Amino acid sequence: MKILITAKRLEISGVVQGVGFRPFLFGLAKKYHLKGEVSNTSGGVLVIVEGQPEDIEDFTNDIYHKNPLLASVTSIESFDTELQDFSLFQIVKSRASSSRATLISPDVSICPDCLSEMKDPFDSRYEYPFINCTNCGPRYTIIEDIPYDRPQTSMKHFKMCADCQSEYDDPLNRRFHAQPNACPECGPQVFLTDNKGKRIDSDSNNAVTLAAQYLSRGRIIAVKGLGGFHLACDASSQDAVQSLRLRKVRPHKPFALMAQSASVLFDHVHVSEEERKLLESFHRPIVLLNKKNIRQGNIEGLAPDVAPFNNCLGIMLPYTPLHYLLLEKGPDVLVMTSGNRSGEPLSIDNNDALDAFSHIADYFLLHNRDIYFRADDSIARIQAGEPRFIRRSRGYAPLPVSLNKKMPKILGCGGGLKSTVCLTRDNYVFLSQHIGDMDNVKVYDFYQNSIDHLKQILDIQPEIIAHDMHPGYMSTDYAKAQNNVKKVAVQHHHAHAVACMAENDLAGNVIAITLDGTGYGTDGHIWGGEILLCTQKDFKRKAHLSYIKMPGGDAAVMEPWRMAASVLYQAFGDGLFDMDIPYIKEMKKENLSFICRMMEKNLNSPLTSSTGRLFDAVSSLLCIRHKITHESQAAMELEAVAGGELTEDVYGFDIVKKVNNDRDTLFEIDMIPCIRQITDDLKENTSLSRISSKFHNTIVQAFARAAARVSKDTDIRKIVLSGGVFNNDYILSSMIRTLEENNFKVYTHTKVPTGDGGISLGQAVVAAALEAN
Numbered sequence: 001m002k003i004l005i006t007a008k009r010l011e012i013s014g015v016v017q018g019v020g021f022r023p024f025l026f027g028l029a030k031k032y033h034l035k036g037e038v039s040n041t042s043g044g045v046l047v048i049v050e051g052q053p054e055d056i057e058d059f060t061n062d063i064y065h066k067n068p069l070l071a072s073v074t075s076i077e078s079f080d081t082e083l084q085d086f087s088l089f090q091i092v093k094s095r096a097s098s099s100r101a102t103l104i105s106p107d108v109s110i111c112p113d114c115l116s117e118m119k120d121p122f123d124s125r126y127e128y129p130f131i132n133c134t135n136c137g138p139r140y141t142i143i144e145d146i147p148y149d150r151p152q153t154s155m156k157h158f159k160m161c162a163d164c165q166s167e168y169d170d171p172l173n174r175r176f177h178a179q180p181n182a183c184p185e186c187g188p189q190v191f192l193t194d195n196k197g198k199r200i201d202s203d204s205n206n207a208v209t210l211a212a213q214y215l216s217r218g219r220i221i222a223v224k225g226l227g228g229f230h231l232a233c234d235a236s237s238q239d240a241v242q243s244l245r246l247r248k249v250r251p252h253k254p255f256a257l258m259a260q261s262a263s264v265l266f267d268h269v270h271v272s273e274e275e276r277k278l279l280e281s282f283h284r285p286i287v288l289l290n291k292k293n294i295r296q297g298n299i300e301g302l303a304p305d306v307a308p309f310n311n312c313l314g315i316m317l318p319y320t321p322l323h324y325l326l327l328e329k330g331p332d333v334l335v336m337t338s339g340n341r342s343g344e345p346l347s348i349d350n351n352d353a354l355d356a357f358s359h360i361a362d363y364f365l366l367h368n369r370d371i372y373f374r375a376d377d378s379i380a381r382i383q384a385g386e387p388r389f390i391r392r393s394r395g396y397a398p399l400p401v402s403l404n405k406k407m408p409k410i411l412g413c414g415g416g417l418k419s420t421v422c423l424t425r426d427n428y429v430f431l432s433q434h435i436g437d438m439d440n441v442k443v444y445d446f447y448q449n450s451i452d453h454l455k456q457i458l459d460i461q462p463e464i465i466a467h468d469m470h471p472g473y474m475s476t477d478y479a480k481a482q483n484n485v486k487k488v489a490v491q492h493h494h495a496h497a498v499a500c501m502a503e504n505d506l507a508g509n510v511i512a513i514t515l516d517g518t519g520y521g522t523d524g525h526i527w528g529g530e531i532l533l534c535t536q537k538d539f540k541r542k543a544h545l546s547y548i549k550m551p552g553g554d555a556a557v558m559e560p561w562r563m564a565a566s567v568l569y570q571a572f573g574d575g576l577f578d579m580d581i582p583y584i585k586e587m588k589k590e591n592l593s594f595i596c597r598m599m600e601k602n603l604n605s606p607l608t609s610s611t612g613r614l615f616d617a618v619s620s621l622l623c624i625r626h627k628i629t630h631e632s633q634a635a636m637e638l639e640a641v642a643g644g645e646l647t648e649d650v651y652g653f654d655i656v657k658k659v660n661n662d663r664d665t666l667f668e669i670d671m672i673p674c675i676r677q678i679t680d681d682l683k684e685n686t687s688l689s690r691i692s693s694k695f696h697n698t699i700v701q702a703f704a705r706a707a708a709r710v711s712k713d714t715d716i717r718k719i720v721l722s723g724g725v726f727n728n729d730y731i732l733s734s735m736i737r738t739l740e741e742n743n744f745k746v747y748t749h750t751k752v753p754t755g756d757g758g759i760s761l762g763q764a765v766v767a768a769a770l771e772a773n
Contacts, residue, residue: 007036008056009081010047012063012073015103015399017148018179019070020134021045022091025063026171032059035086040094040147042459044103050086070108070135070282074402091171094147103428104140104148104457106395107226107375109284109319111136113174118321124163127205129322130188130369134178136282140398140433141227141373142180146457150179154370161186188369190322195358197351208322211365212330220244222339222353222361226320227375227394227433228346229339229353231361232258234331241303241335247360249342253630254307256286256314256377258336260327267301268292268333269313274382283395284319285378288312306335309625311640316377319395322365338376345436345446346374373453374446375433384733389753391418393434398454400428401751401761404505407768411451411462412760413475415492417518417631418753419443421451421475422760423460424768429502429761430458431752437631438474448478464771466490466763470520488767492519492759493530494539496722498769499762501536503751509716510534510747511542513703513735516723516755517557517612517632526550528610528723529669531706533714536769541660542714543667543706545614547607551595560616560634561587561626565595566605567617567675581682582623611699611725614671618695621678622688632724639728642696644689651677651698655706667709669702693730700734708742720747724755 012021017040025038025047034051049056060076067073110118114131117123125131132138142154150156160168164183167175175181182188184204192207193199201207211221215232218240223230231248233240235257245251259265262276269289271279279287291311293300307313316336318324327334339353339361340346347353348371354364375394380387389396405427412422412429419435432450436443455461466488467479479487496519497512512532521527522541529545549566556562564583568576574596577589584592599605612635619625619634624641628634652673660666674695681691707719719739726732732748739746752758 003052005050005083006053006056007048007050007081007083009079010049010060011044011077011079012047012075013044013103014074015070015072015105016045017146018105018134018139020068020174020176021071023134023171023173023176024068024071026089026091028059028062028066029089032056034059035089037086037090037092039092040149042147048081048084049089050083068135070105072103072399074103091177094149103400104143104146104398106140106283106397106399107138108136108395109282110321110324111282114321115324118324125183127208127325128184128187129190129204129208129320129325129367130180130182131321132178132180132182133174134176135174137178137180138226141371141375142369143457144372148179153179154372155180155182157370158182158187188367190365190367193354193364193366195354195361195364197354197364200363207365208325209329211363212326214363215326215330215334219362220247220360222357222364223322223326223336224350224353224366224371225322226371227373228348228371230336231339231357232326233335235302235306235333235335236331238303238305241305244335244337244360245305248337250337251629252308252633254310254312254314255335255337256316257306258316258318258323258327258334260318260332262317264332265289265315269315272382274385274387278380278382278387279315279317283378284316285380285395286314286316288314288379288381288390302333309637309640311643314379343437343440344442346376348374373433381729383729384736384748386748386750388748388750389757390727390755391434391757392420392431392753397433398430398458400430401503403427403429403502403765407764408464408771409460409462410464410466410764410767412762412764412767413465413467413479414760414763415468415475415756416470416473418756419447419475420757420760421447421454422764423454423458423462424764425458425460429764430454430460431761434757444474447474464488464767466767468492468495468520468759468763469522488770490763490766491522491539493527493532493723494534494766495759495762497532497534497539497720497762498536498765499752499758500720500722500747500749500754501534502761502765503749504720504747506718506720506747507536509714510718510720511707511710511714511716512539512720512722513707514723515611515703515725515731517610521609526606526608526610528608528612529614530609531667531703531710533710533716534720536765537773540664541666542664542710543655543669545609545611546656546668546670546672547609548613548617549599549605550608550613551598551605553604553606556613557616559627560620562595563613563617564620565592566599567614567672568621568679569596569599571672571675571679579679581679583621583682586623586626611723615725618678618692621675622682622691624688635725635728638692639696639730641688642692642730645687645693647690647693648697649694650701651694653698653702655702655709665713667706669706671698671702674698696730696734699731700738704735704738704742707739707744711744717744718747719744722749722754722758726754
């Protein structure tokens with residue numbers, strides 16, 4: 001009986017390059033007795049197979065269901081093709097094409113196999129800081145262009161030795177076509193210098209050992225990592241941590257920590273099973289974990305200044321071989337904070353780093369593998385039972401968010417703070433790594449470079465550019481400067497809401513509660529405490545916090561005492577000067593008087609409905625924080641205080657029904673009754689913890705009740721939550737619980753940050769919806 005042999009051409013899309021995918025297919029073809037070839041293309045992977053139809057079918061099914069850990073198959077297009085009578089199955093050279101649709105893998109933490117080899121004294125890569133394979137190591141940060149082959153990466157400068165080349169060429173080897181493959185004989189090397197750039201080690205092994213010894217002695221080391229530099233010191237040394245704070249001029253913002261293993265953390269923080277999984281995932285984000293064994297605000301075994309005035313520690317596990325070596329030879333918990341000039345992007349170049357922070361670091365642990373593209377550490381947290389991003393960057397970018405509809409090619413420009421950009425193709429939205437606050441030329445240069453790099457490696461030339469309505473954002477300037485492309489301005493809070501809608505596949509009408517610090521409103525005022533009636537295409541403002549004044553404008557953001565003065569003046573007028581509360585006693589009367597006269601005459605006192613500014617006002621009113629040194633500091637410390645004495649009590653507030661200019665119903669949430677009752681509690685010496693807890697409850701109840709009023713008028717029961725205030729665990733968890741108890745279906749962010757790091761997604765989806773109609 002003649003055996004039927006057929007041929008198929010399979011075009012596979014997804015994260016299928018640099019992740020051991022072709023060796024996986026080689027082994028699979030061998031299993032099913034298939035012949036043919038596989039190659040990388042600019043669109044993914046191309047397979048031609050010949051064999052019995054049922055074997056080809058089983059082969060194709062296994063591609064979907066048994067692919068490598070780091071791979072992600074999004075589609076397989078199958079076509080009949082002519083028989084070529086292959087004699088075997090082989091991996092052939094990558095094929096170039098005019099189209100580039102492959103998905104690029106993010107950088108990945110060292111795998112268990114490489115870690116085991118690195119610790120084996122008899123292995124040729126023993127203690128080699130750049131050990132990697134197809135299952136781990138650098139990807140996005142070393143890619144110059146695609147296809148993802150060695151000549152297109154920063155490893156092109158390192159010619160493989162015979163042994164490495166043999167591994168690279170062997171389809172059954174774990175390092176087959178691992179583009180960063182190297183060993184101590186032929187690969188990158190690490191070296192240690194002083195802060196003037198003079199080399200002080202004798203060889204690479206000695207460099208790591210010396211650096212670890214200096215860390216143990218309380219020195220500060222600049223460490224070149226995967227996506228940029230860290231500034232490291234011993235987290236248990238108060239002298240080292242204080243010195244780092246003084247030199248970096250970072251008095252209060254919590255430092256990120258890196259611990260040798262999850263078990264090292266158990267004495268310091270609470271770690272749930274979900275948090276441990278997130279910590280140990282190959283993405284290796286910084287995870288916010290609740291402190292334990294706190295004594296007088298300090299945590300036992302760590303320097304008090306690692307995260308002052310905060311109930312959490314941000315901790316990550318090592319993700320490069322170099323990290324493991326430092327932690328094994330030195331302290332088991334290190335401060336690992338970003339290595340950059342204040343307000344500037346992460347340093348990635350050796351000379352730039354020496355120039356940027358030689359006044360901070362005592363020594364520099366450098367290497368000679370170039371970083372083509374910087375990527376800050378991602379930050380995540382388990383909230384309401386789900387992992388959620390505070391910052392989505394290294395380990396995740398540039399993996400796309402997949403939507404349930406195809407879109408035109410669009411660039412989403414993001415906002416002004418915590419910027420990201422995105423590009424769309426078909427049903428994919430590719431978000432960049434974290435870019436940062438767009439307030440200086442170097443960040444703006446990085447912003448433009450990020451857009452250009454993503455456009456190149458993804459082969460996306462946007463037909464539409466979506467940007468924030470704010471006329472003063474650098475991202476808006478960028479959009480307006482682009483020629484021959486359609487531009488769409490998107491209101492900030494609409495973008496927040498639609499980002500949440502998009503990642504939850506919501507297309508119809510929803511109620512959106514969007515709470516944050518700053519967003520330019522359609523009335524020219526500063527919004528930030530909003531309830532919107534939304535579709536992806538448009539929105540109506542249905543409720544908001546009543547406007548309060550921001551005396552001094554942007555100065556009120558950095559000096560929360562101004563916002564406290566604003567709400568007190570609105571509540572009591574000049575009677576505030578006679579109040580017997582600590583805030584009045586701590587303020588200089590002439591400063592308060594000056595601020596009140598500013599507001600009275602409407603001088604530089606813009607109106608805001610911002611929830612963030614209301615948090616600032618209460619934080620200062622409670623004398624927790626009058627001036628801040630980092631974003632959201634006053635609100636974060638107010639949240640931390642709330643955990644001391646939880647209550648279900650609520651302060652008063654009013655929901656006032658009005659009619660807007662379009663003759664639509666608009667509800668204003670008046671929080672002045674809450675302010676008056678807080679001052680009563682202060683006069684009665686009520687604990688700050690109880691006051692803070694009641695204030696948090698009041699915010700939740702005020703918006704939940706206003707949303708219920710909007711729902712009654714519109715008959716809509718779906719609610720999306722977005723905006724940076726929902727990084728506050730108390731607010732998010734309480735809001736979800738309260739709304740669900742009132743039979744609302746609540747949708748939240750899990751794929752992109754709830755803060756401004758997610759709005760580029762919303763901008764792009766709004767632009768696509770407008771284009772479709």
